[in-house]
């Protein structure tokens with residue numbers, strides 16, 4: 345019998361539907377080549393869901409997500425919904441599904457592609473060979489901490505949030521990070537702001553205690569401001585970075601930009617029971633509907649899904665190699681185009697990648 349994988353597709357907003365179509369085509373090619381069958385369902389999230397149902401995360405979507413092996417999400421958000429209050433915005437759909445599915449770990453690889461070295465804002469000698477992974481805690485910290493709000497105090501408005509981490513949350517993400525570092529170059533950098541924040545002092549203490557179970561992994565602690573600087577000065581020295589929700593949001597964009605384009609970066613969000621895969625970039629409303637978006641981050645997110653959820657590492661490597669080859673052949677979407685390379689649109693890029701898979 346064919347192996348099967350039940351996948352919920354959430355195209356969302358902006359370029360979302362275009363790049364989702366690309367990922368599905370690639371998965372169909374994989375299904376032909378390997379003994380696997382994908383069962384696709386489609387749901388609403390973000391602005392598209394607000395327009396049709398009034399909610400950025402309809403119950404129906406959550407139900408389908410919980411019944412799937414994996415969720416593949418493209419992007420949410422856009423100007424149209426920018427004036428809505430924070431708890432009604434498209435982003436709330438994304439935060440909600442992460443929380444509801446218990447996706448506590450966000451894995452964001454940052455890898456320098458030889459073919460794209462000149463797309464990096466850094467000098468070639470700094471960026472060549474960079475291969476790092478940011479592991480961001482995703483269901484805690486200041487994103488979800490209570491109390492939170494904006495209120496009137498003594499005649500003026502006050503806005504506040506709470507950065508809070510429980511020991512078990514730090515241990516859970518810490519163990520995962522040590523395990524993953526063990527399978528790579530065995531170096532873990534834990535990032536915090538322990539010189540100022542109590543929540544970070546606890547983070548550092550818990551991670552340090554875990555280290556005794558992973559003596560073969562080298563552990564270093566780094567303050568977040570210093571890490572932001574070292575990432576541009578010596579990115580090659582990093583292997584796995586583990587950090588909280590807010591710091592991880594910022595550092596993963598920085599790590600992503602180092603390697604050239606956000607349009608290349610996939611991510612996996614995993615929990616004990618569920619997993620969701622999405623590109624790091626957003627919905628790019630400025631180019632939506634034109635068919636020119638870079639589908640690579642979305643396609644590589646599907647590859648991470650094949651690897652982690654569908655247990656098809658060969659198929660994942662196949663896709664990654666296909667992307668490498670297409671780039672080496674000089675094909676580029678607009679975001680990574682430079683003089684002397686061949687500009688292609690979303691569909692052409694997708695077809696080129698598929699050709700190398702089959």
Ligand code: IPM
Pocket residue numbers: 435438439593
């Ligand atoms: C990300 C995004 C989201 C986040 C937004 C859209 C809520 O920036 O996935 O990094 O802050 O987590």
Ligand code: MG
Pocket residue numbers: 593594597
């Ligand atoms: Mg972000």
